[in-house]
Amino acid sequence: MSYKTILAVLQSKADAGRVLDCALPLATRFSAHLIGVHAEAIPIPYVTPMGFPDTDFIAASAEMNQQRSAEIKALFDARAAREGVSYEWQAMENVSGDSAVSALVAARASDLIVVQQSDADGKSGSLANVETLLFESGRPVLFVPYAVSVQTSFRRVMVAWNGTQQAARATFDALPFIREAEQTEILSLDATDSYEQDGAVAGVDIAAALARHGAKVTFASEVTGDLGAGEAIENRIAETEADLLVMGAYSQSWLKEFFFGGATRTLLRSMPVATLMSR
Structure with a gap:
C-alpha cells in the first residue's frame, strides 16, 4: 500500500x-x-x-x-x-x-x-x-497543526488504540507511514476486560500485525486516572517525542468524541503534532 x-x-x-x-x-x-x-x-x-x-x-x-x-x-x-x-x-x-x-x-x-x-x-x-x-x-x-511546524519524515509514530473498527481503520490507513517510521508505539489507555479482549494484553495483536509488515513496534498501556484521554495522549506524545499521532474517530458534530468513549476537545484545540484520523 x-x-x-x-x-x-x-x-x-x-x-x-x-x-x-x-x-x-x-x-x-x-x-x-x-x-x-x-x-x-x-x-x-x-x-x-x-x-x-x-x-x-x-x-x-x-x-x-x-x-x-x-x-x-x-x-x-x-x-x-x-x-x-x-x-x-x-x-x-x-x-x-x-x-x-x-x-x-x-x-x-x-x-x-x-x-x-x-x-x-x-x-x-x-x-x-x-x-x-x-x-x-x-x-x-x-x-x-496551525501553530506547530510539521516534519513529514514522521520518525516516531503513536497509535492511539482501543480495539474499535475506527482505530483499526486509522492504523492500517497509516501503514505507509508506520512501515517507514523508526518507531511506532501502540498506546492503550484504560483497557478493560471484555468478551472481545483481555485488558492486560489489549493492543498486542495489532502490534504483532504491524510487525509482520516490517514496522518497528513497541507497546504501552496506561491508566489515565484524573486525566482525560486527550491530556493523557498529549503527555505521552511529549514523553516519547512522537511526531505523528494516528487515531480513529467516531461520532459527529465538531468531532466531539473520538475514542475511549469520547475524549475531550483538548487534543483538537492544541494538536501538538500532525494527526492522521480515519472513520
Missing part, C-alpha cells in the same frame, strides 16, 4: 503554505499525484435602499473572489512545479465557499487528504468545515 493520490485542501493564503509544506514532500516521497482544491463563495446579491440589486457590489465581490483564487492557484502551481511532482488544480465556486466541503468528490477518490487543523480563534484565516472531510469522505485525513 502507498499513497498515490494526495488531496491538498487550501482554504486561504493563510493556510496554503503550511498545507503545501506537508503535502508536497509527501507527494515527492510516495511519487504521488497531488490535487489542490480551493473554493470561493458565490457573491450574495445585495439590494440597495431603492430595492434594486447592487450590481457594482456583486461585481466587486466576484472580482475579489477570482483574484484570491488566482493567487492561491499561482502559489500551488509554482511550488508543485518547483518540486517536480505530478499535480492538478481544481477551483470551485458555490454557495458555501468552503473548500473542505467542496473537496468531497475529489476526496473520495484520493488515498490521503491533507488539511489544516481548524483554528478556533480564526487566526489562520481558515474557515474550512474540516470534520466533513473526516466523516463523509471515507478516506484518511492528515491534519496539519
Whole structure:
C-alpha cells in the first residue's frame, strides 16, 4: 500500500503554505499525484435602499473572489512545479465557499487528504468545515497543526488504540507511514476486560500485525486516572517525542468524541503534532 493520490485542501493564503509544506514532500516521497482544491463563495446579491440589486457590489465581490483564487492557484502551481511532482488544480465556486466541503468528490477518490487543523480563534484565516472531510469522505485525513511546524519524515509514530473498527481503520490507513517510521508505539489507555479482549494484553495483536509488515513496534498501556484521554495522549506524545499521532474517530458534530468513549476537545484545540484520523 502507498499513497498515490494526495488531496491538498487550501482554504486561504493563510493556510496554503503550511498545507503545501506537508503535502508536497509527501507527494515527492510516495511519487504521488497531488490535487489542490480551493473554493470561493458565490457573491450574495445585495439590494440597495431603492430595492434594486447592487450590481457594482456583486461585481466587486466576484472580482475579489477570482483574484484570491488566482493567487492561491499561482502559489500551488509554482511550488508543485518547483518540486517536480505530478499535480492538478481544481477551483470551485458555490454557495458555501468552503473548500473542505467542496473537496468531497475529489476526496473520495484520493488515498490521503491533507488539511489544516481548524483554528478556533480564526487566526489562520481558515474557515474550512474540516470534520466533513473526516466523516463523509471515507478516506484518511492528515491534519496539519496551525501553530506547530510539521516534519513529514514522521520518525516516531503513536497509535492511539482501543480495539474499535475506527482505530483499526486509522492504523492500517497509516501503514505507509508506520512501515517507514523508526518507531511506532501502540498506546492503550484504560483497557478493560471484555468478551472481545483481555485488558492486560489489549493492543498486542495489532502490534504483532504491524510487525509482520516490517514496522518497528513497541507497546504501552496506561491508566489515565484524573486525566482525560486527550491530556493523557498529549503527555505521552511529549514523553516519547512522537511526531505523528494516528487515531480513529467516531461520532459527529465538531468531532466531539473520538475514542475511549469520547475524549475531550483538548487534543483538537492544541494538536501538538500532525494527526492522521480515519472513520
